[in-house]
Amino acid sequence: MSFTLHIHGEKWQTHLQSVVKAVTSASGSSPVPVIKGNGYGLGQELLAATAMDLGADTIAVGTVFEIESVVSITQGDIVVLQPFDPRDSGAAAKWWEIGEKFYSGRIIRTVSNLEALIELATGAGGVRVILEARSSMLRFGFTEPELVGALANSEIRSALAVGRIFIEGLSVHLPIERSALDSHAVEVMRWAGLWEAETAVWEGYSPPAPLIWVSHCTDSELATIRQSVSELIVRMRVGTRLWLGDRSALSAYGTVLAVHPVAEGVKVGYRQRSAGKNATLVVVSGGTANGIGLSAPSPTSSLRQRVTSFGIGALDATGRAMSPFKIGGKQRWFAEPPHQHVSMLWLNNESVLPQIGDHISAEIRFTTTRFDSISIS
16 A cells, blocks of 8 residues: 655656746755755755755755765755754753764754853864744744844853854744735845944954855845845755746555445444445545645634635534545545544445556645655656
């Protein structure tokens, strides 16, 4: 049994190349592919190899635990997006282990507070970092006064002078939503102006690099930013837009494993739910181990979205839930909650039934999905 992703190779490559070209043209620098989590459903190894084919000189991963999945496949720098903090003991232990590896010079840590930066500044040395600004995301990062204070800190200055740390720029991680039409560009330009002012007057060895790392900007926003901060290099991190931007190139499907016409009232499955009139039970590959039936919380910002979410919740409460699988062009109901590797679906009054071995398309959320196999053609 297999839950499969098929990638239309030519269409996907065309899309990837178009994103690389657009971001490079707008920002003046090649994009930094983001390869994190489940590899956007496509797998970290595939994305790492594809990033190299696209000519990426730098990639980004989510956490320190993801480095080893991509390091042997890639060349160039690897930015770790989750901020380093020695108080996170599990991650700190992994960072210590990574520091002993021969490839550690390729790794760039994100740092979002002074305590973590001082910890690195007083350590063994040779650590590369990006400082993270506290953007409107309000997740991690230095405030503007904290950033200025960190750059003026005597311990940090000393560490830079002797090469214990190297500051590879400032990161501004932006939200997806915008408070105004030009809010992203304005926010980045404010931080970039501060960074440019601080680094332009730097005296001594190893000045912070004139780089600004950004995310979730449109091409027009990148062009505006680039024009306003001409003394800085702009590096754009790209994940969803790059890998999943053309969904027509990606097809997810399960395989029909069994088809059972059942009489009304017959109980089926783990939960022994009763069949309706003229019911057919279809067993298809793809279950909770693949992410079927699992989803991230919905961004219910509008009244319509809230009403829809309420309706879905009400159906779930009565034991009815719509599956992501489509048969005959229609989305089908789960017979019961999906199992680890298979799902059971109801069909009613169908003139044409699927056959064992048929492929059933699925509308899934890629970032919560794990495929058994991936094919490219």
